[in-house]
Amino acid sequence: MHRAGIVGLGKIAAMYEKPGSPYPYCHAGGILQSEKVELTAVAEMSDQATANFRGIWGREFPDLRYYASSIDMLHLEQLDIASICVRGPHHFKVFMEAVQAGVRSIFLEKPPSCSLSEMDNMLHTAKQKHIPITVSYSRHWHPSLIKMQELVQAGLVGKVHTVVSYSGGAVLSYASHATDMICQFAGAGSSAYSVKATGSVPNTDVPQGYEPEPRLDRMVIEFDNGVTGLQIGQHGEHGEFYCQVFGSEGSIKAGMYTEPVFFNKKGEVQELSAYQMPEQASVFLKAYDQISDYLAGGSLPHCTNEAFVTVHEIGFAAIESIHSGQAIRLPNERRHRKIFANS
Known part of the structure; x- marks a missing residue:
């Protein structure tokens, strides 16, 4: 079993679904259904959010460790997978904490960054550490x-x-x-x-x-x-x-x-x-199983590295075009425009 930790306990992390949902659309639900990944720790600054999570998911993860600091969790837990589910403006900071802590892979909620320069920095840093970045375009x-x-x-x-x-x-x-x-x-x-x-x-x-x-x-x-x-x-x-x-x-x-x-x-x-159309399944179950398979020696998960970069480049090009009224050629030349992308 590969060890996962979630940073941020908002809707996409755990609150869109409850235990028992057949196809949970949230990180906690996907991990719960996985036979390859276990949730070992979570980090959340808000006491209320942590209490809400405990009330809904606590029985499903009885041995879970709770942290009020992402950096403490990342450095103490020796995680295989760091799932970053905080709001967009905090992605870059938590991402860098995860890389420095030595996690083996990062599952990053969208939008991955608030500027293209942040994305470039994240990709460069992760590549040096051989850490794949999978983004949750689900x-x-x-x-x-x-x-x-x-x-x-x-x-x-x-x-x-x-x-x-x-x-x-x-x-x-x-x-x-x-x-x-x-x-x-x-x-x-x-x-x-x-x-x-x-x-x-x-x-x-x-x-x-x-x-x-x-x-x-x-x-x-x-x-x-x-x-x-x-x-x-x-x-x-x-x-x-x-x-x-x-x-x-x-x-x-x-x-x-x-x-x-x-x-x-x-x-x-x-x-x-x-x-032979497939049966329905949780997208988060599929994602976590793909990440686990990669860590076990398989191929990269879907929507990893170059795949998510294309979507993000297009998004920032659309923003440039909305502002300028012109068609924008890729890759974007303006990489420091910083958007309050707060999904």
Whole structure:
């Protein structure tokens, strides 16, 4: 069993679900279901948050050790996996603490950083220590989305030319899930090279040195393999957090909260049962098992290193485009713009 510790006991760490949920959408629930990872410690500054966690999850983790300081937990527990679930502006500090403590892998909540320069620093530091960074763009571990991605890559809809995703909202903290789905289906090895976005910048107070996080209305992403990605907010047939993939021989719909659908070239619905569609499972269970498999000598988990970098680069390019009104070429030249991304 690999030893995991969670820093921050907010919603995504533990409060979106309760024990007994069949597909828990939270870190604690995924670890609880895993036969490869054990939760050995948690760190949280808020006494109330710690008490809430104990009340809900304490019986499930009777031997868990509780810390009020992340640095104490990281240095005392000899963790294999550090799960960083604090708010975005604190990611960089806790991340550096984890690297210095000698953890073997880092599972970082999104958005991974509040600036691209922070991300560059994190990647450089982790590479020196041979520590992989996996970011929780959670659609990467949804069983039906993974299966549909595999089928599209195998030619189910022919040559892909357009991927449309639906979800607006805060660019880095919310809409990034839909951006990630576009990248998943754009094609293996493809690289985004241009981003044009529209949106709005809220008139909100943020700490000195930060800018408010813009809200995305729509975005166009151009990839070097000829695929165009379109993100058009929450105006789809199924609301948000799903995508449509259009190819030369058909199309699909896929998402975390919608059943996958395959259409042939004539627009007729085709049966997917012949493709051995997987059963539902917690995305966090899948993620933690992949990280454990890597630590045991397997391949890198999904959404690790370069995979999450692409999504984050696109997000910051969208922010630059919202401010400038221009298409932004990747990689971004402006890497020190600091956004109060507070997911």
